[in-house]
Structures are given as C-alpha cells and as structure tokens.
Amino acid sequence: MTPTDLEARLRAARAAADARGETFYPGPSRIHLARFPPKERWDDWVELDPAAWPERVARRYALVPTTCFNCESACGLLAYVDRDTGVVRKFEGNPEHPGSRGRNCAKGPATLNQVTDPDRVLHPLKRAGARGEGKWVPVSWDEALADIAGRIRQAIVDGRHNEVMYHVGRPGEDGFTERILAAWGVDGHNSHTNVCSSNGRAGYQYWMGCDRPSPDHANADVILLVSSHLEAGHYFNPHAQRVMDGKAHGAKLIVIDARLSNTATHADHWLATYPGSEAAVLLAIANHLIQTGQYDREFVRRWWNWAEYLDHAHPGAPCTFAQFEKVLRDLYAAYTFEFAAAESGVPAGTLREVAEVVAGAGTRLSTHTWRSAAAGNLGGWQVSRTLFLLNALVGAVAVEGGVFPNAWNKFVPRPIHLPPHPHTWNPLTWPAEYPLAMNELSFLLPHFLEEQRGRLAVYFTRVYNPVWTNPDGFSWIDVLTDEILVGLHVALTPTWSETAYFADYVLPTGHASERHDVHSYETHDAQWIGFRQPVLRALRERQGQPVHDTRAVNPGEVWEENEFWIELTWRIDPDGALGIRQYVESREHPGQKLGIEEYYAWMFAHSVPGLPERAAAEGLSPIAFMRRYGAFEVARGLGAQHEEPVPAEELQDPAEDRFGRVFTRAPKPLPVNLVPVPTPDPDAQGRRPVGVRVDDRVLRGFPTPSGRLEFFSRTLVEWGWPELALPTYVKSHVHPDHLEPGQIPLIPTFRLPVQIHTRSANAKWLDEIAHTNPLWLHPQDAARLGGLRTGDLVRVSTTIGHFVVKAWVTEGIRPGVVACSHHMGRWRLHEHGQRQLMAAVALERAGAGRSLRRRSGVVPFASSDPDTLRIWWTDVGVHQNLTFPVHPDPVSGQHCWHQAVRVTRAETGDAYGDIHVDVDKAHEEYRAWLARTRPAARVSPDGTRRPYWLLRPLKPGRDLYRLPETGAPAATR
Ligand code: SF4
Numbered sequence: 001m002t003p004t005d006l007e008a009r010l011r012a013a014r015a016a017a018d019a020r021g022e023t024f025y026p027g028p029s030r031i032h033l034a035r036f037p038p039k040e041r042w043d044d045w046v047e048l049d050p051a052a053w054p055e056r057v058a059r060r061y062a063l064v065p066t067t068c069f070n071c072e073s074a075c076g077l078l079a080y081v082d083r084d085t086g087v088v089r090k091f092e093g094n095p096e097h098p099g100s101r102g103r104n105c106a107k108g109p110a111t112l113n114q115v116t117d118p119d120r121v122l123h124p125l126k127r128a129g130a131r132g133e134g135k136w137v138p139v140s141w142d143e144a145l146a147d148i149a150g151r152i153r154q155a156i157v158d159g160r161h162n163e164v165m166y167h168v169g170r171p172g173e174d175g176f177t178e179r180i181l182a183a184w185g186v187d188g189h190n191s192h193t194n195v196c197s198s199n200g201r202a203g204y205q206y207w208m209g210c211d212r213p214s215p216d217h218a219n220a221d222v223i224l225l226v227s228s229h230l231e232a233g234h235y236f237n238p239h240a241q242r243v244m245d246g247k248a249h250g251a252k253l254i255v256i257d258a259r260l261s262n263t264a265t266h267a268d269h270w271l272a273t274y275p276g277s278e279a280a281v282l283l284a285i286a287n288h289l290i291q292t293g294q295y296d297r298e299f300v301r302r303w304w305n306w307a308e309y310l311d312h313a314h315p316g317a318p319c320t321f322a323q324f325e326k327v328l329r330d331l332y333a334a335y336t337f338e339f340a341a342a343e344s345g346v347p348a349g350t351l352r353e354v355a356e357v358v359a360g361a362g363t364r365l366s367t368h369t370w371r372s373a374a375a376g377n378l379g380g381w382q383v384s385r386t387l388f389l390l391n392a393l394v395g396a397v398a399v400e401g402g403v404f405p406n407a408w409n410k411f412v413p414r415p416i417h418l419p420p421h422p423h424t425w426n427p428l429t430w431p432a433e434y435p436l437a438m439n440e441l442s443f444l445l446p447h448f449l450e451e452q453r454g455r456l457a458v459y460f461t462r463v464y465n466p467v468w469t470n471p472d473g474f475s476w477i478d479v480l481t482d483e484i485l486v487g488l489h490v491a492l493t494p495t496w497s498e499t500a501y502f503a504d505y506v507l508p509t510g511h512a513s514e515r516h517d518v519h520s521y522e523t524h525d526a527q528w529i530g531f532r533q534p535v536l537r538a539l540r541e542r543q544g545q546p547v548h549d550t551r552a553v554n555p556g557e558v559w560e561e562n563e564f565w566i567e568l569t570w571r572i573d574p575d576g577a578l579g580i581r582q583y584v585e586s587r588e589h590p591g592q593k594l595g596i597e598e599y600y601a602w603m604f605a606h607s608v609p610g611l612p613e614r615a616a617a618e619g620l621s622p623i624a625f626m627r628r629y630g631a632f633e634v635a636r637g638l639g640a641q642h643e644e645p646v647p648a649e650e651l652q653d654p655a656e657d658r659f660g661r662v663f664t665r666a667p668k669p670l671p672v673n674l675v676p677v678p679t680p681d682p683d684a685q686g687r688r689p690v691g692v693r694v695d696d697r698v699l700r701g702f703p704t705p706s707g708r709l710e711f712f713s714r715t716l717v718e719w720g721w722p723e724l725a726l727p728t729y730v731k732s733h734v735h736p737d738h739l740e741p742g743q744i745p746l747i748p749t750f751r752l753p754v755q756i757h758t759r760s761a762n763a764k765w766l767d768e769i770a771h772t773n774p775l776w777l778h779p780q781d782a783a784r785l786g787g788l789r790t791g792d793l794v795r796v797s798t799t800i801g802h803f804v805v806k807a808w809v810t811e812g813i814r815p816g817v818v819a820c821s822h823h824m825g826r827w828r829l830h831e832h833g834q835r836q837l838m839a840a841v842a843l844e845r846a847g848a849g850r851s852l853r854r855r856s857g858v859v860p861f862a863s864s865d866p867d868t869l870r871i872w873w874t875d876v877g878v879h880q881n882l883t884f885p886v887h888p889d890p891v892s893g894q895h896c897w898h899q900a901v902r903v904t905r906a907e908t909g910d911a912y913g914d915i916h917v918d919v920d921k922a923h924e925e926y927r928a929w930l931a932r933t934r935p936a937a938r939v940s941p942d943g944t945r946r947p948y949w950l951l952r953p954l955k956p957g958r959d960l961y962r963l964p965e966t967g968a969p970a971a972t973r
Contacts, residue, residue: 039629042062044083046061064533065079065533065629065631066078066531066534067172067530068104068108069170069515070108071236073521075093077512078092081535096631097528099235101238104237105236107756107766111763114762115511117495119495119834121506124140124505125505125506125507127503130481134501134829148490152184154457156580161184164458165188165426166181169192170192170463172532173517176561176565179417181954182954183569184580185580187424187426187956189954192442193438193439194439194441194895195471198437198894199380200374202436203386206716207392207709208388209677209678210407214408215239217251219400220246221361224366228263230262231753235521252357253267253269255270256271257271257372258272258814258817258819259813269354272345274816275373275376276373278383279382280339281340285358286727288352299392300395301321303397304711305659305711306321307324309324310324337352345814363394365390365402366403375749380892382728388727392709397709398640398643399639410675411673411675415607416587416594416598417585421955422956424960432937435935435946436721436950437946443886446478446479447475449486450475455485459488463493463759469758471895474919476502480499490505491505491506494508497758508557514550516600518603525637533627541597562599604626605621642699642700644699646699649666650691661706663687663688680704692706705949711727712726715950720938734898746796748880748898749898753770761834761838764871767836772876774790774806774820775903776808776820779811782807790807791807792806795905795907795910796818796880796901798883798900799885800885800919802915803878803879803914820880822880824877825913826879829842839854840855848920848921851915852915853911857876878913885921936963944963945963
C-alpha cells in the first residue's frame with residue numbers, strides 16, 4: 001500500500017466514523033481511537049484475554065498510568081494490572097496524555113519485556129575481584145549507601161568537590177538530580193548531550209536563544225526534515241504522528257537523508273545528499289527565497305537583528321532595511337543551485353523544484369533536525385542554523401504550522417526545595433578550550449583524566465553506557481579500570497551494560513513502571529506535564545494502602561532513584577552541619593526526611609497552574625489526579641510570545657540600547673515555569689533585559705542578547721568565530737576535499753525504530769524484530785569492491801582501527817557513502833549480561849592495541865521466561881563506535897560522528913565482529929582535534945570562561961566565570 005493509499009483510507013475511515021456519529025476520545029488526545037478504555041472505567045476494566053482464544057476468557061484490570069522510559073519522548077503508558085493477581089499484564093497508550101495521545105511506538109508496550117527480563121539486575125552488587133574481572137557479591141543497599149555517602153562527604157569536607165561526578169545518559173526527568181547535585185554544592189553534572197544533540201542545539205540557540213525547535217507539523221503545509229522522524233527522530237512518536245496528521249491534511253514532506261529511511265519512503269521529495277552538504281542545500285533554498293523576493297519582508301524587518309549586523313559589518317553604510325536587503329542578496333548569491341548540486345550530488349533542477357515547494361509554504365513551514373546531519377559533521381550546527389534560516393525568512397516562527405522556541409512549549413514545575421547552584425567550576429566537564437560548548441565535554445573525560453587534569457573520587461553512571469555508546473570506548477575501559485583515576489564507580493542501571501562491568505557497585509534502578517519522575521517536552525504548541533510512577537505503588541495507594549518505600553512493590557530490591565538520592569543526601573549530611581540536609585527535609589514534619597508523596601503533592605498543589613482546580617472538579621487532590629491520569633495539559637495555543645507587549649509596570653527606569661534592546665530596574669518576577677532559558681546580560685547600569693522595541697512598541701522578544709532573532713551572532717564574533725557568525729556552510733571533516741584516496745564517508749548516526757541504545761536489548765519482542773546492523777552499501781560500490789554481495793564480510797577501517805561486519809547491498813543509499821546503525825553490536829565479557837542481544841567476547845590488550853574477538857553469538861537459554869528457549873537469531877551486529885576516534889566540534893563541543901573509512905573485503909583471518917583499535921592513535925587524534933579549538937584564554941572578550949548568557953545545566957555564579965589567570969576566584973575549591 002502506498003502512503004497515498006494509506007492516507008486515503010485513513011480519511012475514509014474518519015469520515016465513516018463521523019457519519020456513524022462516533023465521537024473522538026474526550027480527553028486531551030482528542031483523536032479518533034474509539035476503543036480506548038474510558039477513564040471512568042479504569043478501576044475495573046474488563047476485556048477478553050487474546051492468549052486464551054478461541055475461549056472467551058474475561059480479564060479484569062485496574063489501569064494505572066505511567067510514562068515510557070525508552071526514549072526522550074516520554075509517551076504516556078497505561079499499565080494493565082490484573083486485578084486477580086496484582087501482576088502487570090501489558091502496557092498500552094494513555095489517551096489522557098496530550099503529547100502521545102494514546103499512541104506508542106513498539107518500544108512502549110515492550111516495557112513489559114524489560115520488567116520481566118530474566119537477566120535484569122534485581123539486587124545491589126559489589127565488585128569482588130579486580131575492576132572489570134566480572135566477579136560480584138550481593139551487597140545491601142544500606143552498606144552501599146554508607147560507603148558512597150562517606151566518600152562523597154569526605155570529598156566535600158576536603159574541598160574536593162570536583163571529584164564527585166554524576167554522568168547521565170537518559171535523564172527522563174526535569175531537574176531532580178541536578179538539584180541534588182546543587183544541594184551537595186558540586187558542579188558534577190555530566191551528560192550525553194555532546195554525543196547526541198549539541199550541534200543541533202547550537203544552531204537553534206544562536207538564532208532564538210532557546211536550543212530546540214518545537215515544530216507544528218500537524219498544521220504545516222510543508223514539512224522539511226533533516227532526519228528520519230517517522231521512525232526514530234527526536235520526540236519520535238509524538239512528532240511522527242503529527243507529521244502524519246500534516247500529510248493527511250495535504251502537507252508536502254521533504255526529507256534530506258543520504259539513506260532511504262522509512263521516513264524518506266513517505267516523502268514527496270527525498271534528497272539523498274552527500275553527508276555534510278546539507279547546509280549547502282539549505283542555503284541554496286534560502287538564496288532562492290532571497291533572490292526571488294519570496295520571503296516575509298515585514299517579519300525579517302521587525303524580528304531579525306539586521307541593524308546590529310549592518311552596524312558591525314558595514315559601519316559606513318546607511319542602517320536601513322533596504323540596505324540590509326541589498327547586503328543579504330549579496331551575502332548568499334554564491335549559494336546557487338549549481339553550487340549546492342556540486343556539493344550534494346542532487347541535481348540543480350531538483351533543488352529548484354524543492355525550493356519552490358518551500359516558497360509555497362508561506363508561514364506554514366515546519367522544519368526539524370536534531371541528531372542526524374547535525375551530529376555527524378564538523379560544523380554540523382550550521383545545519384540547524386541554516387534550516388531555521390528558512391523559517392526565519394518566511395516568518396514561520398511561532399505561528400500555526402511553523403516552528404516555536406521549545407521553552408514556550410514546555411513546563412517545568414517548581415519543586416519543594418530549590419538549592420542554589422554550586423560555587424565551583426569543574427574544568428573536567430567545562431574545559432577552557434571550549435568556551436562555547438553547548439554541554440559538558442563528556443566524551444573527552446578519559447583523555448582529560450589521562451592528562452592528569454583531575455581525578456574522580458566518586459563517579460556515577462546512570463542509565464549511561466559510555467564504553468559502548470561513546471566513541472573511543474577502549475579509552476573509557478582504560479580509565480575505568482584505573483582505581484587512581486576513578487576511585488569509585490557506581491553504576492545506577494536497570495540492566496547490565498558494557499560500562500557496568502567496570503563498576504564497583506551495580507545498583508538496580510527502575511524501568512518505566514517502577515519509578516517517579518515528572519517531565520515535559522515540546523511536542524506541539526502547548527505545555528503539559530507527564531508523571532511517571534511506580535504503578536503497583538500507585539494502585540496500592542488508590543486502594544487505601546500507602547506505600548512509603550518503592551522497594552516494597554518493585555521486583556527484587558529495585559529502587560526508584562528519587563528515594564535513593566534523598567537517602568544518599570541525608571547520609572552525606574546526617575546532622576545538617578554541611579547545610580546539605582535541608583534540601584531533603586520534610587516541610588510537613590521539620591527535621592524528618594522528605595517523602596516522595598510529600599515531594600510530588602507539594603509540587604502539583606503549588607506549582608502547576610490550573611491543576612488544583614482541575615483536580616478539584618473531579619473531587620481529587622492534585623497528586624491523586626496525577627496518579628490517576630498520569631498527565632495534565634497546562635496550556636495550549638501559546639502562540640507568538642515574542643509579540644506580547646511588555647506591561648508598563650515592568651518598565652521601571654527603562655533604558656534602551658541603540659538597537660532597541662530594552663532594560664528595566666523592575667525586579668524579575670519569580671518564574672512560574674522553571675524551563676531553562678538563557679539569561680542575556682544586563683546593561684552597564686545593572687538593569688535586566690526585559691524586551692525589545694519593535695517600531696513604536698516594547699515587545700517581549702526572544703531570549704537572545706539582542707532580544708531579536710539573531711541572524712548575526714555577536715557572541716560568535718566576540719568569542720573568536722567571526723567567520724561563522726551568520727548562517728553559513730562549513731565543509732565537513734568528511735567533505736571530499738578532506739578525504740584521502742580510497743576513503744569514503746560512513747554514516748553511523750541512525751537509530752533502528754525498535755531499539756534504543758542500551759536499555760532495549762532485554763526486550764524480546766524488539767530483539768526478535770531487529771538484532772543486527774549490516775553495512776549499507778550501494779550496488780555501484782559493491783561492484784567496485786569486486787562484486788560484493790549481501791552477507792559478505794567486509795573490513796571497515798577508521799583512522800584508529802577497524803571492525804568486521806556484513807555487507808547489505810542496497811539502492812537505499814547514495815553511491816560513495818556507507819552507513820551502519822549504532823543501535824547494535826552489544827557484547828558481554830562475562831556471564832552477566834543481556835543474553836538475548838549480547839555476543840560473548842574476549843577482550844585482548846597488547847601494548848597500545850585493544851581487540852575484541854567474538855566467542856559466540858546469541859543462543860537459546862533456559863530461564864524464567866520460556867521464550868528464551870525459542871531464540872532463533874544468533875547475529876547481534878557489530879559494535880562500531882569502539883573504532884571511532886573522538887571528533888569534538890571546536891565550537892559546540894559535539895562529537896562529529898561521521899567517519900572517513902576504507903571499506904575492503906575482509907582479510908584472511910578476519911572474523912565477523914572482530915574489532916581492533918590502537919589507543920595511542922586515538923589519543924593522537926584527540927590532540928589533533930583539540931588543536932582546532934580557540935580557548936577562552938585566547939579569545940574571551942572579558943576575561944571569562946564562557947558567555948554567561950548561554951545555557952548550562954548547573955550554572956555557577958558569575959564570579960566563577962572568570963578565568964583563573966585573571967586573578968579572580970580560584971576555579972575550584
Ligand atoms: S516514542 Fe516509543 S520509546 Fe519513545 S517514549 Fe514514545 S513509546 Fe516510548
């Protein structure tokens with residue numbers, strides 16, 4: 001069935017349902033999925049057991065909402081708890097969730113596999129032999145907590161705050177753990193963002209202050225994706241269903257991807273561009289809009305900081321919009337379709353056709369990129385910057401069918417305690433070489449530790465697997481096995497991982513139905529909060545049986561992290577003398593430990609506008625409402641907040657700079673919404689920025705230094721990158737000019753729709769669907785390599801090593817490029833592990849050489865789940881990331897994932913899954929990329945480490961921003 005057939009059938013089904021008088025689900029989903037259990041019957045829902053068919057066996061369920069934990073989208077789930085046995089039988093979508101609207105991808109229902117996984121970690125374990133040796137003994141939570149708390153306390157008492165680090169992969173929550181770190185006074189937050197989305201973020205940030213887009217796909221006329229959003233994009237299911245809504249209404253879909261992804265198969269226009277050329281294509285489209293006058297002149301005149309640009313770049317010229325338009329035409333004139341065709345390999349005629357489609361969208365142009373091309377390339381942040389240029393040209397910003405700043409479409413409630421940010425700066429995560437890094441230079445940590453820039457007394461990895469996920473994993477293994485560099489490694493994880501093998505404690509934490517969190521994401525023009533909860537605890541409480549420790553209802557000794565962090569914090573400062581304990585104390589019972597029920601009850605009662613009233617209308621307390629429905633829509637249709645006038649009472653002793661930025665002495669009101677937004681600098685007299693003058697009115701504007709959309713970034717000019725201050729094209733490190741003879745680009749950045757990094761390897765339904773990652777190779781390249789056929793072994797050589805993988809010869813990729821998904825190639829060194837999807841391997845070391853040799857693939861095994869005896873697959877793919885050197889973008893800090901590789905037939909002695917790396921070469925490559933940076937000491941315009949206005953998860957005070965060399969306070973204490 002073609003997409004057009006499908007859409008026609010969908011429309012016909014809807015029309016028929018309307019004709020029958022069927023109603024849409026009345027909750028926030030507002031969609032036609034008539035079979036959702038109505039919420040009034042969630043206490044006692046009866047349905048037939050499909051497994052008992054053909055017998056008609058009725059099952060009675062209590063339906064309890066929670067939130068999926070398998071990707072960043074945070075879709076709502078409903079746990080179907082068997083009322084007779086108290087066991088969760090399945091997970092389906094939650095129709096009360098405004099973001100996911102009752103729908104899930106395959107990974108949502110597969111939460112059940114994760115909960116019942118026979119290989120999951122159920123009890124705390126302590127290392128018995130040498131680190132990495134694979135010997136473990138059970139340990140009590142109490143003993144583990146005492147040890148960990150004692151070491152953290154000692155580090156704090158000794159002033160070694162920077163030796164405490166928490167390194168998170170999937171946060172799945174909005175700020176709880178950052179606040180715990182702030183309570184400890186440590187600048188110890190480390191994230192995965194620089195191996196994920198920093199380049200995507202940076203391009204948006206320099207335009208609008210906010211670092212993410214919130215596209216309104218459902219109402220767009222043209223949807224332009226530099227991604228594979230219909231199968232794996234950021235906010236995958238919530239956005240994918242809205243892309244399909246848009247298509248069902250007639251929107252045209254344009255997809256830029258070297259691969260024929262599932263998303264590209266649904267496109268009206270698929271542009272199979274050469275990797276790294278995406279910005280050239282986008283600039284050619286922009287140039288077409290500019291040269292033909294097909295842009296929104298009034299929007300550009302009112303909202304771009306063009307006057308600031310003219311003042312900087314053309315100081316003698318008249319500062320008029322007409323002058324700017326003339327300059328704009330000149331600036332982009334070189335980005336012709338012919339130029340873009342030469343860079344991308346897509347014919348100029350096709351690009352012209354697509355440019356006209358974009359021009360026809362008017363303001364209904366929704367666009368998105370996040371990882372993909374942005375994450376793959378040196379300068380990839382210009383992909384998102386040039387993509388948003390199209391929106392900014394046609395005025396498709398914060399309007400229906402356009403793109404909104406994410407901070408307007410997200411809501412973060414205020415918690416019961418809000419500790420101040422730490423008074424320390426950690427150069428292990430925020431090194432001076434990268435003053436403009438979007439996030440922590442997380443993936444360089446092994447090199448920083450080896451260079452003796454610091455050490456770690458206590459290092460937490462939490463739902464994070466850097467040995468497997470990050471590039472250069474052997475360097476991670478080397479430092480994690482060094483007990484001087486890493487004193488204690490605590491792995492907080494629901495499952496075994498390659499990194500957990502190198503821990504001292506493996507502590508079992510919960511899956512989606514076993515923990516509390518709140519979260520909110522920019523899925524559309526609305527604000528909502530979702531509530532993840534331990535479903536069996538919530539059910540007990542619904543039945544009048546309070547639970548005070550989630551371990552009482554979770555399997556084994558699995559603990560939720562909120563309770564773990566509160567307990568750990570209490571033990572770090574048991575008498576409150578360090579000033580830490582106050583942040584985990586009860587308000588209802590001063591001097592006692594804060595309980596989870598009080599924490600969330602306070603938040604929902606005091607910090608979520610409209611929730612208390614909505615709950616009261618149903619005779620519920622706010623927390624009872626959230627426990628019952630799992631989500632709440634705070635607001636919808638936020639619209640163009642930049643156009644809001646600043647009220648007169650906020651303009652106390654106002655001042656205005658020559659570009660119209662307006663400042664005030666009025667105190668900043670306590671924000672209702674704690675969503676992170678940048679903090680543009682005050683004026684010389686200390687007034688805070690409050691708005692921007694547009695014509696004769698002071699409007700709220702954007703959270704940028706200028707208050708406008710920053711076509712021109714003064715920040716980039718002042719911090720050493722003037723050549724990149726405008727949306728422009730950077731030749732990638734895999735640009736043909738930079739390749740040696742015989743090298744071609746490898747695209748390793750794409751996900752598989754039914755897997756998610758480390759956590760889903762124990763989900764049997766998903767493993768059966770997808771369990772390998774062959775190398776995509778065009779038939780022309782296969783022929784060039786001597787007639788390679790699908791299944792043949794090939795050796796893929798990077799600059800530091802090689803891996804051996806199977807070829808998949810397909811026309812679904814452009815010639816001259818190869819691709820391999822990063823979602824496969826899991827391995828285990830010992831008997832512990834996820835046996836459904838981890839190959840058994842041997843790790844070998846010889847000088848600087850590191851190798852993995854496969855001992856066996858997956859085999860059936862006996863377990864508590866009879867299905868593990870039915871495993872029919874043996875292949876689990878190959879771990880390619882181990883063979884990648886680090887490639888930090890010198891501006892954003894993002895690891896640029898694409899690799900220049902040589903693909904050859906496997907050599908004699910090569911075996912499937914072989915991996916070899918030279919770690920000395922890996923370190924050399926790190927030094928080479930480090931040399932591309934422009935360190936703060938060289939470029940800082942004001943003696944600080946980093947522009948203060950840029951986002952930072954933990955944000956030390958301004959005094960800590962000063963570079964140590966200036967005589968300012970010491971960097972660390
Ligand atoms: S998109 Fe899929 S994996 Fe991600 S949160 Fe939604 S259901 Fe879970």
